[in-house]
Amino acid sequence: MDPGQRAGAAHPQALPGGGPGRADRRRCRHVRDQPSDGDRPLSPFEPRRPGCTTPTAGLYVHLPFCASRCAYCTFAVTTAREHIAAYLEALRVEIGLIDLDPGTILDTVYLGGGTPSLVPPDDLQRLIDAIAQAFPLYEEAEVTAEANPEDVTDGLVQAWLQAGVNRISMGVQSFNEDELRALDRRHDRRTALEAAQRLLDLPGVQLNLDLMLGIPGQDMRSLRESLRVLLDLSPAHVSVYILEMDKPHRLQALKRRYPERFAGEEETTAMYLEVHETLGAHGYEHYEVSNFARPGARARHNLRYWSCEPVHALGMAAHGADGNRRWANLDNLDAYIGAVSERTRPLAWATTLSPRECLAERLLMGLRLREGVSSELVNSGRVSFPEFSLRLNEFLELGLASEHSGRVWFSPRGWLVSNELFVTLV
Numbered sequence: 001m002d003p004g005q006r007a008g009a010a011h012p013q014a015l016p017g018g019g020p021g022r023a024d025r026r027r028c029r030h031v032r033d034q035p036s037d038g039d040r041p042l043s044p045f046e047p048r049r050p051g052c053t054t055p056t057a058g059l060y061v062h063l064p065f066c067a068s069r070c071a072y073c074t075f076a077v078t079t080a081r082e083h084i085a086a087y088l089e090a091l092r093v094e095i096g097l098i099d100l101d102p103g104t105i106l107d108t109v110y111l112g113g114g115t116p117s118l119v120p121p122d123d124l125q126r127l128i129d130a131i132a133q134a135f136p137l138y139e140e141a142e143v144t145a146e147a148n149p150e151d152v153t154d155g156l157v158q159a160w161l162q163a164g165v166n167r168i169s170m171g172v173q174s175f176n177e178d179e180l181r182a183l184d185r186r187h188d189r190r191t192a193l194e195a196a197q198r199l200l201d202l203p204g205v206q207l208n209l210d211l212m213l214g215i216p217g218q219d220m221r222s223l224r225e226s227l228r229v230l231l232d233l234s235p236a237h238v239s240v241y242i243l244e245m246d247k248p249h250r251l252q253a254l255k256r257r258y259p260e261r262f263a264g265e266e267e268t269t270a271m272y273l274e275v276h277e278t279l280g281a282h283g284y285e286h287y288e289v290s291n292f293a294r295p296g297a298r299a300r301h302n303l304r305y306w307s308c309e310p311v312h313a314l315g316m317a318a319h320g321a322d323g324n325r326r327w328a329n330l331d332n333l334d335a336y337i338g339a340v341s342e343r344t345r346p347l348a349w350a351t352t353l354s355p356r357e358c359l360a361e362r363l364l365m366g367l368r369l370r371e372g373v374s375s376e377l378v379n380s381g382r383v384s385f386p387e388f389s390l391r392l393n394e395f396l397e398l399g400l401a402s403e404h405s406g407r408v409w410f411s412p413r414g415w416l417v418s419n420e421l422f423v424t425l426v
Protein backbone atom coordinates (compact mmCIF):
# COMPACT_ATOMS: atom_id res chain seq x y z
CA MET A 1 0.00 0.00 0.00
CA ASP A 2 1.16 3.51 -0.73
CA PRO A 3 2.19 4.82 2.70
CA GLY A 4 0.52 8.11 1.89
CA GLN A 5 -2.82 6.31 1.97
CA ARG A 6 -2.24 5.12 5.50
CA ALA A 7 -2.70 8.64 6.82
CA GLY A 8 -6.25 8.73 5.58
CA ALA A 9 -7.19 5.29 6.85
CA ALA A 10 -9.91 5.02 9.45
CA HIS A 11 -9.09 4.91 13.13
CA PRO A 12 -9.27 1.24 14.18
CA GLN A 13 -11.89 2.04 16.78
CA ALA A 14 -14.12 3.64 14.16
CA LEU A 15 -14.86 0.13 12.89
CA PRO A 16 -18.12 -1.52 13.92
CA GLY A 17 -17.78 -2.89 17.42
CA GLY A 18 -14.88 -0.55 18.15
CA GLY A 19 -12.96 -0.64 21.39
CA PRO A 20 -13.43 0.96 24.78
CA GLY A 21 -14.08 4.67 24.96
CA ARG A 22 -15.69 4.76 21.55
CA ALA A 23 -19.04 5.95 22.87
CA ASP A 24 -17.37 9.12 24.14
CA ARG A 25 -15.92 10.07 20.80
CA ARG A 26 -17.36 12.81 18.64
CA ARG A 27 -17.62 12.60 14.88
CA CYS A 28 -16.74 16.15 13.87
CA ARG A 29 -13.16 16.39 12.65
CA HIS A 30 -11.80 19.73 11.52
CA VAL A 31 -8.01 19.52 11.88
CA ARG A 32 -6.37 17.63 9.08
CA ASP A 33 -3.08 17.54 7.23
CA GLN A 34 -3.01 20.29 4.71
CA PRO A 35 -3.04 19.54 1.02
CA SER A 36 -0.29 21.08 -1.06
CA ASP A 37 -1.48 24.30 -2.68
CA GLY A 38 1.09 25.11 -5.30
CA ASP A 39 4.59 25.84 -4.14
CA ARG A 40 3.79 27.72 -1.00
CA PRO A 41 0.93 26.49 1.17
CA LEU A 42 -0.54 29.19 3.36
CA SER A 43 -1.25 27.23 6.50
CA PRO A 44 -0.29 23.86 7.94
CA PHE A 45 -3.95 23.24 8.72
CA GLU A 46 -7.01 23.18 6.55
CA PRO A 47 -9.52 25.89 7.39
CA ARG A 48 -12.02 24.66 9.92
CA ARG A 49 -15.03 22.99 8.43
CA PRO A 50 -17.80 25.60 8.00
CA GLY A 51 -20.07 25.53 11.02
CA CYS A 52 -17.63 23.45 13.06
CA THR A 53 -16.06 25.75 15.63
CA THR A 54 -15.29 23.24 18.37
CA PRO A 55 -11.98 24.11 20.05
CA THR A 56 -9.43 21.31 19.97
CA ALA A 57 -6.34 20.41 21.97
CA GLY A 58 -3.57 17.84 21.94
CA LEU A 59 -2.28 15.79 24.87
CA TYR A 60 1.36 14.81 25.36
CA VAL A 61 1.87 11.84 27.71
CA HIS A 62 5.38 11.17 28.99
CA LEU A 63 6.33 7.53 29.67
CA PRO A 64 9.88 7.89 31.00
CA PHE A 65 11.03 4.27 31.30
CA CYS A 66 13.96 2.96 29.26
CA ALA A 67 15.85 -0.34 29.35
CA SER A 68 19.15 1.58 29.38
CA ARG A 69 20.31 5.11 28.63
CA CYS A 70 21.57 5.75 25.10
CA ALA A 71 24.90 7.55 24.75
CA TYR A 72 23.34 10.78 23.44
CA CYS A 73 20.22 10.90 25.62
CA THR A 74 19.35 14.09 27.49
CA PHE A 75 15.66 13.35 28.00
CA ALA A 76 13.94 12.96 31.38
CA VAL A 77 14.08 9.17 31.61
CA THR A 78 14.69 6.45 34.17
CA THR A 79 15.75 2.82 34.01
CA ALA A 80 13.88 2.05 37.28
CA ARG A 81 11.18 -0.03 35.64
CA GLU A 82 9.94 -1.33 38.99
CA HIS A 83 8.09 2.01 39.26
CA ILE A 84 6.00 1.55 36.11
CA ALA A 85 2.85 0.47 37.97
CA ALA A 86 3.02 3.36 40.48
CA TYR A 87 3.72 5.81 37.67
CA LEU A 88 0.74 4.66 35.61
CA GLU A 89 -1.47 5.02 38.66
CA ALA A 90 -0.15 8.58 39.09
CA LEU A 91 -0.98 9.30 35.44
CA ARG A 92 -4.54 8.13 35.99
CA VAL A 93 -4.83 10.51 38.97
CA GLU A 94 -3.27 13.41 37.06
CA ILE A 95 -5.78 12.96 34.24
CA GLY A 96 -8.41 14.11 36.74
CA LEU A 97 -6.36 17.22 37.58
CA ILE A 98 -6.04 18.51 34.00
CA ASP A 99 -8.35 21.41 33.27
CA LEU A 100 -9.29 21.23 29.62
CA ASP A 101 -11.29 24.32 28.62
CA PRO A 102 -15.03 23.53 28.56
CA GLY A 103 -16.15 22.19 25.20
CA THR A 104 -12.62 21.35 24.06
CA ILE A 105 -12.08 18.08 22.25
CA LEU A 106 -8.78 16.19 22.08
CA ASP A 107 -7.65 15.84 18.50
CA THR A 108 -4.19 14.35 19.08
CA VAL A 109 -2.62 12.18 21.77
CA TYR A 110 1.14 11.58 21.76
CA LEU A 111 2.65 8.86 23.95
CA GLY A 112 6.34 9.78 24.11
CA GLY A 113 9.27 8.95 26.27
CA GLY A 114 11.29 7.32 27.34
CA THR A 115 10.14 4.16 25.67
CA PRO A 116 6.34 3.69 25.58
CA SER A 117 6.89 0.27 24.00
CA LEU A 118 8.33 -0.86 27.36
CA VAL A 119 5.00 -0.28 29.09
CA PRO A 120 2.96 -3.51 29.22
CA PRO A 121 0.41 -3.29 26.35
CA ASP A 122 -2.58 -3.94 28.63
CA ASP A 123 -1.51 -1.05 30.84
CA LEU A 124 -1.12 1.21 27.82
CA GLN A 125 -4.61 0.27 26.69
CA ARG A 126 -6.01 1.11 30.14
CA LEU A 127 -4.21 4.46 30.01
CA ILE A 128 -5.67 5.36 26.61
CA ASP A 129 -9.11 4.24 27.81
CA ALA A 130 -8.76 6.47 30.88
CA ILE A 131 -7.88 9.43 28.63
CA ALA A 132 -10.82 8.70 26.31
CA GLN A 133 -13.20 8.45 29.26
CA ALA A 134 -11.97 11.66 30.89
CA PHE A 135 -11.85 13.86 27.79
CA PRO A 136 -13.90 14.06 24.60
CA LEU A 137 -11.67 12.47 21.96
CA TYR A 138 -12.25 12.71 18.24
CA GLU A 139 -13.12 9.46 16.58
CA GLU A 140 -10.34 10.21 14.09
CA ALA A 141 -7.89 11.56 16.65
CA GLU A 142 -4.23 10.98 15.82
CA VAL A 143 -2.90 8.67 18.55
CA THR A 144 0.88 8.30 18.31
CA ALA A 145 3.10 5.98 20.35
CA GLU A 146 6.89 5.87 20.27
CA ALA A 147 8.54 2.47 19.96
CA ASN A 148 12.03 1.07 19.97
CA PRO A 149 12.70 -1.62 17.34
CA GLU A 150 13.66 -4.32 19.84
CA ASP A 151 10.22 -4.11 21.51
CA VAL A 152 8.11 -4.48 18.37
CA THR A 153 6.38 -7.86 18.49
CA ASP A 154 3.12 -9.06 16.97
CA GLY A 155 1.60 -9.05 20.46
CA LEU A 156 2.60 -5.44 21.09
CA VAL A 157 1.32 -4.07 17.80
CA GLN A 158 -1.99 -5.93 18.03
CA ALA A 159 -2.53 -4.59 21.54
CA TRP A 160 -1.67 -1.07 20.38
CA LEU A 161 -4.10 -1.32 17.47
CA GLN A 162 -6.79 -2.48 19.85
CA ALA A 163 -6.01 0.46 22.15
CA GLY A 164 -6.50 2.92 19.29
CA VAL A 165 -2.89 3.76 18.37
CA ASN A 166 -2.87 4.77 14.70
CA ARG A 167 0.58 6.30 14.34
CA ILE A 168 3.86 4.75 15.49
CA SER A 169 7.14 6.61 15.68
CA MET A 170 10.16 4.33 15.80
CA GLY A 171 13.65 5.44 16.85
CA VAL A 172 15.87 3.74 14.28
CA GLN A 173 18.54 6.51 14.09
CA SER A 174 20.69 4.61 11.55
CA PHE A 175 20.83 1.37 9.57
CA ASN A 176 24.60 1.14 10.08
CA GLU A 177 25.76 -1.33 12.75
CA ASP A 178 28.80 0.71 13.84
CA GLU A 179 26.73 3.86 14.22
CA LEU A 180 24.07 2.06 16.27
CA ARG A 181 26.79 0.75 18.58
CA ALA A 182 28.30 4.24 18.90
CA LEU A 183 24.91 5.50 20.09
CA ASP A 184 24.53 2.58 22.55
CA ARG A 185 21.25 1.63 20.93
CA ARG A 186 19.92 -1.79 21.91
CA HIS A 187 18.85 -2.79 18.39
CA ASP A 188 20.82 -3.74 15.31
CA ARG A 189 20.08 -3.16 11.63
CA ARG A 190 18.22 -6.42 11.19
CA THR A 191 15.96 -5.81 14.20
CA ALA A 192 15.13 -2.35 12.89
CA LEU A 193 14.31 -3.70 9.43
CA GLU A 194 12.08 -6.47 10.77
CA ALA A 195 10.28 -4.09 13.14
CA ALA A 196 9.71 -1.51 10.39
CA GLN A 197 8.38 -4.17 8.04
CA ARG A 198 6.02 -5.46 10.71
CA LEU A 199 4.67 -1.94 11.31
CA LEU A 200 4.35 -1.16 7.60
CA ASP A 201 2.15 -4.23 7.22
CA LEU A 202 -0.41 -2.86 9.69
CA PRO A 203 -3.59 -1.50 8.14
CA GLY A 204 -4.52 2.03 9.15
CA VAL A 205 -1.24 2.79 10.93
CA GLN A 206 1.09 5.54 9.84
CA LEU A 207 4.79 4.92 10.48
CA ASN A 208 7.45 7.50 11.30
CA LEU A 209 11.12 6.53 11.35
CA ASP A 210 13.71 8.68 13.15
CA LEU A 211 17.18 9.08 11.67
CA MET A 212 20.12 10.95 13.14
CA LEU A 213 22.91 13.04 11.62
CA GLY A 214 26.30 13.65 13.22
CA ILE A 215 26.69 10.16 14.71
CA PRO A 216 30.34 9.31 15.51
CA GLY A 217 31.84 7.61 12.46
CA GLN A 218 29.00 8.62 10.15
CA ASP A 219 29.97 9.99 6.75
CA MET A 220 28.19 10.76 3.51
CA ARG A 221 28.58 7.19 2.30
CA SER A 222 27.03 5.59 5.37
CA LEU A 223 24.27 8.19 5.41
CA ARG A 224 23.41 7.42 1.79
CA GLU A 225 23.21 3.73 2.65
CA SER A 226 20.83 4.43 5.57
CA LEU A 227 18.72 6.60 3.27
CA ARG A 228 18.65 3.85 0.64
CA VAL A 229 17.35 1.34 3.19
CA LEU A 230 14.83 3.84 4.52
CA LEU A 231 13.52 4.59 1.03
CA ASP A 232 13.11 0.87 0.36
CA LEU A 233 10.86 0.75 3.43
CA SER A 234 9.08 3.95 2.36
CA PRO A 235 7.45 5.03 5.66
CA ALA A 236 4.83 7.79 5.54
CA HIS A 237 6.92 10.13 7.69
CA VAL A 238 10.61 10.62 8.48
CA SER A 239 12.20 12.72 11.23
CA VAL A 240 15.89 13.58 10.90
CA TYR A 241 17.69 15.11 13.87
CA ILE A 242 21.21 16.48 14.13
CA LEU A 243 23.03 15.13 17.18
CA GLU A 244 23.20 17.96 19.70
CA MET A 245 26.68 18.23 21.17
CA ASP A 246 25.99 21.25 23.38
CA LYS A 247 23.93 19.22 25.87
CA PRO A 248 25.49 16.97 28.51
CA HIS A 249 25.69 13.32 27.43
CA ARG A 250 28.31 10.62 27.13
CA LEU A 251 29.32 11.45 23.56
CA GLN A 252 30.73 14.80 24.66
CA ALA A 253 33.65 13.04 26.36
CA LEU A 254 34.17 10.88 23.27
CA LYS A 255 34.35 13.96 21.08
CA ARG A 256 36.90 15.61 23.35
CA ARG A 257 39.08 12.50 23.01
CA TYR A 258 38.45 11.61 19.36
CA PRO A 259 37.22 14.75 17.58
CA GLU A 260 38.12 13.19 14.21
CA ARG A 261 35.23 10.71 14.61
CA PHE A 262 32.67 13.50 14.42
CA ALA A 263 31.53 15.33 11.31
CA GLY A 264 32.41 19.02 11.23
CA GLU A 265 29.93 21.80 10.54
CA GLU A 266 30.50 21.74 6.79
CA GLU A 267 30.04 17.98 6.53
CA THR A 268 26.93 18.07 8.73
CA THR A 269 25.47 20.79 6.51
CA ALA A 270 26.21 18.67 3.43
CA MET A 271 24.52 15.64 5.04
CA TYR A 272 21.43 17.65 6.00
CA LEU A 273 21.11 18.99 2.45
CA GLU A 274 21.65 15.46 1.11
CA VAL A 275 18.69 14.25 3.17
CA HIS A 276 16.62 17.20 1.92
CA GLU A 277 17.47 16.46 -1.74
CA THR A 278 17.13 12.68 -1.53
CA LEU A 279 13.84 12.55 0.36
CA GLY A 280 12.46 15.40 -1.74
CA ALA A 281 13.30 13.47 -4.91
CA HIS A 282 11.30 10.52 -3.56
CA GLY A 283 8.09 12.38 -2.82
CA TYR A 284 8.66 13.54 0.75
CA GLU A 285 7.80 17.12 1.62
CA HIS A 286 10.39 18.75 3.90
CA TYR A 287 7.69 20.54 5.85
CA GLU A 288 9.57 21.40 9.04
CA VAL A 289 13.22 21.79 10.06
CA SER A 290 13.54 18.10 10.99
CA ASN A 291 10.48 16.50 9.43
CA PHE A 292 9.52 15.00 6.08
CA ALA A 293 6.14 13.60 5.08
CA ARG A 294 4.37 11.91 2.23
CA PRO A 295 1.38 14.00 1.05
CA GLY A 296 -1.24 14.01 3.80
CA ALA A 297 1.09 12.47 6.40
CA ARG A 298 2.27 15.48 8.39
CA ALA A 299 2.42 14.84 12.14
CA ARG A 300 -0.72 16.55 13.41
CA HIS A 301 0.36 16.53 17.05
CA ASN A 302 3.70 18.22 16.37
CA LEU A 303 2.01 20.74 14.07
CA ARG A 304 0.17 21.91 17.17
CA TYR A 305 3.45 23.07 18.75
CA TRP A 306 4.68 24.80 15.62
CA SER A 307 1.31 26.51 15.12
CA CYS A 308 1.01 27.51 18.82
CA GLU A 309 -2.18 25.43 19.18
CA PRO A 310 -2.98 24.07 22.67
CA VAL A 311 -1.17 20.96 23.89
CA HIS A 312 -1.77 19.68 27.41
CA ALA A 313 0.81 17.79 29.42
CA LEU A 314 0.47 14.52 31.31
CA GLY A 315 3.28 12.90 33.24
CA MET A 316 6.68 13.64 34.67
CA ALA A 317 8.58 16.40 32.82
CA ALA A 318 5.76 16.83 30.29
CA HIS A 319 5.44 20.34 28.84
CA GLY A 320 2.21 22.09 27.89
CA ALA A 321 1.53 25.27 25.93
CA ASP A 322 -1.41 27.08 24.36
CA GLY A 323 0.12 30.08 22.64
CA ASN A 324 -0.45 32.33 25.68
CA ARG A 325 0.86 30.15 28.49
CA ARG A 326 3.56 27.54 28.95
CA TRP A 327 4.02 25.08 31.78
CA ALA A 328 6.00 21.97 32.72
CA ASN A 329 5.56 19.15 35.19
CA LEU A 330 8.13 18.12 37.79
CA ASP A 331 10.95 16.13 36.20
CA ASN A 332 11.78 13.98 39.22
CA LEU A 333 9.89 10.68 39.38
CA ASP A 334 9.43 10.59 43.17
CA ALA A 335 8.47 14.27 43.34
CA TYR A 336 5.99 13.83 40.50
CA ILE A 337 4.31 10.76 42.03
CA GLY A 338 4.33 12.44 45.46
CA ALA A 339 2.61 15.60 44.21
CA VAL A 340 -0.03 13.70 42.29
CA SER A 341 -0.75 11.38 45.23
CA GLU A 342 -1.69 14.50 47.21
CA ARG A 343 -4.06 15.48 44.40
CA THR A 344 -2.08 18.60 43.49
CA ARG A 345 -1.02 19.59 39.99
CA PRO A 346 2.62 18.38 39.66
CA LEU A 347 3.82 21.65 38.13
CA ALA A 348 7.49 22.59 38.13
CA TRP A 349 6.70 25.99 36.66
CA ALA A 350 4.02 27.82 34.72
CA THR A 351 4.23 31.15 32.96
CA THR A 352 1.87 33.48 31.17
CA LEU A 353 3.49 35.02 28.13
CA SER A 354 3.53 38.77 27.62
CA PRO A 355 2.24 40.02 24.22
CA ARG A 356 5.90 40.45 23.19
CA GLU A 357 6.73 36.87 24.22
CA CYS A 358 3.66 35.57 22.37
CA LEU A 359 4.85 37.34 19.24
CA ALA A 360 8.35 35.87 19.60
CA GLU A 361 6.88 32.40 20.15
CA ARG A 362 4.74 32.59 17.03
CA LEU A 363 7.73 33.71 14.96
CA LEU A 364 10.06 31.08 16.41
CA MET A 365 7.59 28.26 15.89
CA GLY A 366 6.10 29.37 12.59
CA LEU A 367 9.45 29.88 10.89
CA ARG A 368 10.24 26.22 11.55
CA LEU A 369 7.56 25.34 9.01
CA ARG A 370 8.03 25.23 5.26
CA GLU A 371 5.20 27.71 4.74
CA GLY A 372 6.76 30.09 7.29
CA VAL A 373 4.71 32.95 8.72
CA SER A 374 2.77 35.92 7.38
CA SER A 375 4.63 39.10 6.44
CA GLU A 376 2.24 40.87 8.80
CA LEU A 377 3.53 38.83 11.73
CA VAL A 378 7.12 39.42 10.63
CA ASN A 379 6.50 43.16 10.41
CA SER A 380 5.20 43.14 13.99
CA GLY A 381 8.39 41.29 14.93
CA ARG A 382 10.51 43.88 13.13
CA VAL A 383 8.92 46.66 15.24
CA SER A 384 9.29 44.83 18.57
CA PHE A 385 12.71 43.28 17.92
CA PRO A 386 15.00 45.66 15.95
CA GLU A 387 17.93 43.19 16.02
CA PHE A 388 15.64 40.51 14.54
CA SER A 389 14.77 42.92 11.74
CA LEU A 390 18.44 43.54 10.90
CA ARG A 391 19.37 39.86 10.94
CA LEU A 392 16.32 38.90 8.89
CA ASN A 393 17.40 41.40 6.22
CA GLU A 394 20.74 39.58 6.06
CA PHE A 395 18.96 36.22 5.74
CA LEU A 396 16.84 37.60 2.89
CA GLU A 397 19.87 39.08 1.10
CA LEU A 398 21.80 35.81 1.40
CA GLY A 399 18.88 33.73 0.12
CA LEU A 400 18.55 31.94 3.47
CA ALA A 401 15.00 33.26 3.72
CA SER A 402 12.44 34.44 1.17
CA GLU A 403 9.49 36.81 1.23
CA HIS A 404 6.76 36.51 -1.34
CA SER A 405 2.97 36.83 -1.58
CA GLY A 406 2.65 37.94 2.02
CA ARG A 407 4.69 35.06 3.51
CA VAL A 408 8.22 34.75 4.90
CA TRP A 409 9.95 31.37 5.06
CA PHE A 410 13.40 29.83 5.40
CA SER A 411 15.29 27.72 2.90
CA PRO A 412 16.71 24.41 4.22
CA ARG A 413 20.13 26.08 4.42
CA GLY A 414 18.48 28.93 6.33
CA TRP A 415 16.96 26.48 8.82
CA LEU A 416 20.45 25.22 9.63
CA VAL A 417 21.55 28.66 10.80
CA SER A 418 18.16 29.85 12.03
CA ASN A 419 19.36 29.96 15.64
CA GLU A 420 21.42 33.02 14.69
CA LEU A 421 18.13 34.76 13.96
CA PHE A 422 16.12 33.19 16.76
CA VAL A 423 18.50 34.38 19.50
CA THR A 424 17.39 37.92 18.67
CA LEU A 425 13.86 36.97 19.79
CA VAL A 426 14.78 35.51 23.17
Ligand code: SF4
Nearest residue numbers: 066069070073113114
Ligand atom coordinates in the same frame (compact mmCIF):
# COMPACT_ATOMS: atom_id res chain seq x y z
S1 SF4 B 1 15.49 5.12 24.00
FE1 SF4 B 1 15.27 7.34 23.68
S2 SF4 B 1 14.59 8.16 25.65
FE2 SF4 B 1 15.40 6.08 26.04
S3 SF4 B 1 17.54 6.40 26.59
FE3 SF4 B 1 17.50 6.04 24.37
S4 SF4 B 1 17.36 8.13 23.48
FE4 SF4 B 1 16.81 8.29 25.66
